[in-house]
Amino acid sequence: MPLLASERRALKRKRLLYAGIGLAIVSGSALGVGLLLLRGGADEFEDDSVLFDVDAEASYGADEEEGGEGSPTPGGAEIIAFEEVVTDEAEHDGVIRTTFGNARSFRQAILNAGISTGEAIELEQALDGVLDFRRCRPADRIEFSRDAQGRLAHFEYHASPVEFIRATRNEDGTLKAQKMERVIERQRIAVGGTIRTSLGDAVEAAGFGRGIVGIFVEVFSGRADFQRDTRDGDTFRIILDEERLEGQLRGYGRAYALEYNGRRTGVLRAFLRSADSESEYYTEDGEPLSGSVLAVPCRYDVISSHFNPRRVHPILKRPMPHNGVDFAAPTGTPVVAAADGRVTWAGPKGPNGNLVSIRHPNGYETHYAHLHTIDRRIKPGVEVRKRQRIGQVGSTGRSTGPHLHFGVKHHGRFVDPIKVLNMPGPKLRGKQLSDYQAYMRPLKRQLEAISVGR
Numbered sequence: 001m002p003l004l005a006s007e008r009r010a011l012k013r014k015r016l017l018y019a020g021i022g023l024a025i026v027s028g029s030a031l032g033v034g035l036l037l038l039r040g041g042a043d044e045f046e047d048d049s050v051l052f053d054v055d056a057e058a059s060y061g062a063d064e065e066e067g068g069e070g071s072p073t074p075g076g077a078e079i080i081a082f083e084e085v086v087t088d089e090a091e092h093d094g095v096i097r098t099t100f101g102n103a104r105s106f107r108q109a110i111l112n113a114g115i116s117t118g119e120a121i122e123l124e125q126a127l128d129g130v131l132d133f134r135r136c137r138p139a140d141r142i143e144f145s146r147d148a149q150g151r152l153a154h155f156e157y158h159a160s161p162v163e164f165i166r167a168t169r170n171e172d173g174t175l176k177a178q179k180m181e182r183v184i185e186r187q188r189i190a191v192g193g194t195i196r197t198s199l200g201d202a203v204e205a206a207g208f209g210r211g212i213v214g215i216f217v218e219v220f221s222g223r224a225d226f227q228r229d230t231r232d233g234d235t236f237r238i239i240l241d242e243e244r245l246e247g248q249l250r251g252y253g254r255a256y257a258l259e260y261n262g263r264r265t266g267v268l269r270a271f272l273r274s275a276d277s278e279s280e281y282y283t284e285d286g287e288p289l290s291g292s293v294l295a296v297p298c299r300y301d302v303i304s305s306h307f308n309p310r311r312v313h314p315i316l317k318r319p320m321p322h323n324g325v326d327f328a329a330p331t332g333t334p335v336v337a338a339a340d341g342r343v344t345w346a347g348p349k350g351p352n353g354n355l356v357s358i359r360h361p362n363g364y365e366t367h368y369a370h371l372h373t374i375d376r377r378i379k380p381g382v383e384v385r386k387r388q389r390i391g392q393v394g395s396t397g398r399s400t401g402p403h404l405h406f407g408v409k410h411h412g413r414f415v416d417p418i419k420v421l422n423m424p425g426p427k428l429r430g431k432q433l434s435d436y437q438a439y440m441r442p443l444k445r446q447l448e449a450i451s452v453g454r
């Protein structure tokens with residue numbers, strides 16, 4: 001895959017950095033992995049606009065209505081991921097930055113930001129058809145700047161980490177707006193180090209984000225306590241995906257192999273089960289590791305419909321993916337957050353009925369549809385803890401019986417919730433074990449090759 005000059009430069013800088021601190025980058029050509037450029041673009045958002053639930057028809061067979069009130073707008077970009085919330089208006093380099101905040105409309109938000117009424121009208125015309133004004137959210141970011149004559153020269157609206165809208169003034173003096181797409185660079189890296197004080201400090205000393213600590217905690221939960229059990233001289237190694245947006249570290253994606261070698265913990269190793277696994281980790285011998293990413297969100301009677309991205313509607317004969325799993329449970333059954341995170345949506349949303357969406361660390365998002373009620377505290381921007389109650393099972397929206405539709409996204413893609421739920425599988429045997437070991441062995445060699453800088 002050809003690299004852009006800027007990416008080559010970035011890579012080169014990075015290699016130098018790693019060499020300097022005794023870390024290995026798992027280079028593409030040599031070890032069969034490498035730089036992946038994943039485009040997070042319009043397709044993904046269209047996928048979102050058909051949304052979390054179009055399930056009731058097939059699973060219950062009664063409701064054949066297509067579309068209906070509150071259906072997603074065709075082509076309308078669904079924004080269900082927030083960037084970091086910037087709350088205060090700030091000016092830097094002549095650029096004014098603020099958020100949509102509590103404004104009741106786009107107009108009010110930009111007036112609050114300091115744009116004049118005349119400019120607001122001009123801007124709305126330029127953005128018409130590019131920005132869906134009805135989908136603005138409090139955490140959306142606004143930035144603009146003026147030219148030497150004090151004229152609005154540049155305006156940006158950021159509602160998603162992967163795309164934003166930019167309006168600039170043309171030579172003819174008119175404002176022109178367009179959707180800008182950002183490319184997430186995903187690169188597999190190898191990190192290792194020696195603990196002096198804590199795992200977090202060691203990760204930082206190696207030049208990486210503390211987010212890596214969370215991966216260790218999660219994968220080895222129940223086997224080690226990285227607060228208590230770390231000792232001077234312990235070592236760690238990890239192979240994982242690093243994600244960058246425009247050169248800035250965005251976070252960490254999947255981890256493929258981890259090792260912690262400690263005085264108190266002994267040697268702990270975990271490997272991803274397969275190339276398409278999201279978060280199933282096993283020991284070298286095929287023992288499952290507990291401590292999954294997500295908890296089951298409600299006590300249910302039966303799974304009434306499974307995840308099926310390729311489902312074809314039985315009557316309409318068109319693709320209608322079932323982007324989640326349906327847990328049948330009585331109305332009023334408590335629904336809890338599957339993991340720690342931040343609420344990004346809480347309220348009615350078309351066919352989903354009352355919907356809560358939560359964004360979690362490590363690239364996960366969860367969606368809870370058809371809720372009977374949403375707890376009063378649950379509002380966009382609020383932090384929730386794993387297993388905290390968020391609402392009650394119901395049958396609101398396009399649904400023919402009480403159930404929780406539970407959708408899970410990992411790095412913007414719907415994944416099978418069952419695969420990531422707290423259901424540790426049995427020890428791998430037979431062909432499962434040999435498939436796993438075939439996948440694991442090269443990772444193990446790469447893991448062992450990482451310098452810990454002692």
Ligand SMILES: [Zn+2]
Binds near residue numbers: 055324325405406
């Ligand atoms: Zn469903």
